[in-house]
Amino acid sequence: MERLSGWRWERQKIRFRGAGRWFVLSTLVGILAGLGSIVFHLLIHLGHHYFLDYLTGYLPPYPAGSPEIFPRTGRPFNPYMLVLVPALGGLAAGLITSRFCPEAEGHGTDAAIRAYHHEEGWMRARVPIIKTIASFFTLGTGGSGGEEGPITQIGAGWGSFVAQKLKLSPRERRILLAAGMGAGIGSIFRAPLTGALFAAEILYRDTEFEADVLIPSAIASIVAYSVYCAVFGWGAVFAANDYRFESPLQLGPYALMAFVLSGAVAIFVKVFYGFHDFFKRLNIPTFLKPAIGGLGAGILGFFIPDVLNFSYGFIQKALYNQVGMGMLFAVGLGKILATALSIGSGGSGGVFGPSIVIGGSIGGGMGWFFHRFLPDIVTDPAPFVIVGMAGFFAGSSNVPVTSVVVVSEITGSYHLLVPSLLVCSLTFYLCRPWNLYREQVPNPVASPAHKGDFFSDILEDIRVRDIFSPEKTYAVIPEDMTLRQFVRFFGRTEQHYFPVVDREGKLTGIFSINDVRGFLLDHDLWDLIVMKDIARSDVITTHPLEDINTVLRKFTIRNIDQLPVVSEEDPRIFIGMISRRDVINFYNQRLEEIKRRTLTRSEW
Template structure:
């Protein structure tokens, strides 16, 4: 192909100066996302409170305790406890939510955070507008009829859905839509759990399995999360979700029991993930059963467990509060943790709607309470506050199942208003994270930014910019040099025997003076009347597009693409008349792919994944 320039690609230069109008515009967007996410949290909280009152209280006489930061909106009824109703109520809720989801928005089934992660990586942050609405109603039905799940899934999709809708309406780019969608996730989760800082960090961290953050998401998610948190607290009151005594860490010997706790949490976390996805695969294999019926079957299985262990139904945050206060015995805590694993798996894994963060907090807190009470009985002078293990257990367990150690530590600290346990939380979360990297409850997480389709182009440029042409010198090919005074007839005889496509032209001192390609000689080949008169310097162009060993491959690839050529002459940096060889576009792309494969292999060797 000729070494001539085609129409160059146009681009809009980046203005490095601070643009106050643009900053204001984006701030308005993120504030709007926070307002919608906050109001969505308020609406969903009202739906859950009303559902618990009318379903569990009025129909079954079951009134689970609330955490310290929440209070019932309506006074409790005097309906006597009806254990038999708990057997069938989750099935009724599963039937209704299943019909709603699979009729109007099938992608709203399961836990919503994973769907939002998938949209971020694979769909340019696009979420159908109806999904948050259906997810909210279906989740409220599932959770308030006894199904076990968390509130973060539907709330994350409310915020994410509005961020996606706003970006689509404003015709923003996929990158900007992803940022606004992630800001919605942070706002929703941060408000419903009263943890704005953790919500912002969670939105940036939950996208990847490695210790990687989506840095461009943190500030937008922070703005949206603060606004949503304020909206929620203006309605339901300020303060943390849980209340904890003034726990303190003062004895280094206590790190031993905390290390044991980390290992227990990892084992429980693996059981949780296996049970959850085992249930999903089981119900997916039931091909003859309509999808909207499956949540009813899962609800029935949940009801069977709830018939014997009522404390494993619904949210369970009140029992986590009692565990923090050291009010629950080890057998109760153990059945709460293991039973919650099963009820969550049946409720959500069958196609029901809800989140997985909330149950993880309860399961981790219960297992932490078990370990804390046992070590308190064994060594009371070392483990003086078993309730502290509940708080650390919450953080460690969700880290083990989600690969989000940093945001989870902050989550639990904000949710419990206890910042004195950061040191043991850091130990437990670090150990849990390293020991459970092979598993995750969020299957749509990608390993790192390198593996995300959302960043494919970014890393293509980053990697190429880090590689100089000098690294490819073994691949730079020596080619036949064409003297500038060679007659065309002589070249014609040589051309019939070569597979070379590009031909450097040199003077008597072997210095590069021009270059031509096989396309440049077509006019002469088909004009036999001038063949005898043409010399090769007449065919070659003196406007040579070249590269040097010091130039990076990103610049080289731009020359290939914008100039529409397949091979570049590599010349000496301090003397452009000295030709070192020709570099082919195919070799550059193959070298890039090799580097990416090496990076992935090193990461797999490092982490064992």
């Protein structure tokens, strides 16, 4: 009893040691990601101050929870400089990424997802630094994008860096990379729960969570959030009234809005990747492409300045009902084009933030529409801004759970969960053909990160009776058959393994053609040797109820290709044979069935 208690105590100590290790690693990643968020946020505001405010006289409005860091210069607005500055920022970002780190271009989250699935969580140590600098030039000069995509890749880079320096395994490296992703989002958005859920959900196209990364991501997100907010203050990014859902009649307008949002998601994805693929094919130096995209965004900003940069201040005004329906729709559609130009051309910025802005703008426009025609049901358009943000993000990114949580955290409003759940569920299913993150895989089965994980699970679910056929005939050899008699018989069969039975038909041994080969040249022994002398008596057998995982291990004991199948009641009653090839073929068929089912579910 004392020995048993000691064993349990040792096991508990191992568990505690493992938990403490992951707590320390996740905390370290959270600190690095939080510090990275602080530097990145400061740089972006510095860029706004000098590149936008000082050179163009334009400074985008900020949300209530994330005010200006530097005082305004008061310089007069120069719309022509507003066209030029994003182009120069795109040129600088293009020069940096093409020269030092091509994987730092684009919206960043896809690169982190790709590293998780296909590169064993490995990212070059320079990625966080180059991504910070490139995003500073793209976003600091007014390029349309979000902080969240870059900080996702920056946090992922720090997670991978820690894992590499500590020489951790590929699985551990993947977990820390994902924890860094969550820490980046949790800090920059001041939404720690969102960060944890985002890192676990964004990896897959279906409604799947990566369970291994959830707790480390939560710890890293909390730490990064605390580090970041200790510098820039606490509270939600946006200020919003505590809106409440109080009438089931409102579900009708919310459901209709989900269909409109789904159409907008389709437009956004097609336009974004249309420009992305166009710029990829464009036969000019790579560093010039973000400059062209920045120039296009600047021209659009000449007419609608609110589409440049984050546009969070515009959403804040929409939450205060200070923007009309026409302007909301204009900015929503304009933001699609501006983001496609700025980021699709190779500029460095995120699409998470623009998704929130597009959804909030279109949702606000729909809110004003319903308020105008159904004022007794929709008494305030502002809640549609919040639900629109959630719905659009769920449809464009395949993260329905994270989407419901994120808008609650960034607005501090938790009483719109019912319409948010409805709209996010609808847009998630309606938008299955479109997705902003091309590197997502359908589910863990399709991920190289889990290659081999399901092998044993599938095999343990298969029994011998599922594969071998009792009706198939196998030759059994009597113990007293001479070698000469067997040689004559062997010429008429293609069988390679031969069970040996006694006079009662009970299994006593087995031999293969290889066991016979050594006697074939000595003809004088053919009439003296009986097959009982050649057969092995220590027969390795299986029975119909045994799982195939165990059977495969038995094949490897002597490196044999076939096993006798015997009755589970009496192991001496021979009923058939099962081969290694039969097992592998059946496994491949079962795996293809699983893949087809998951593909069908993914398409649905």
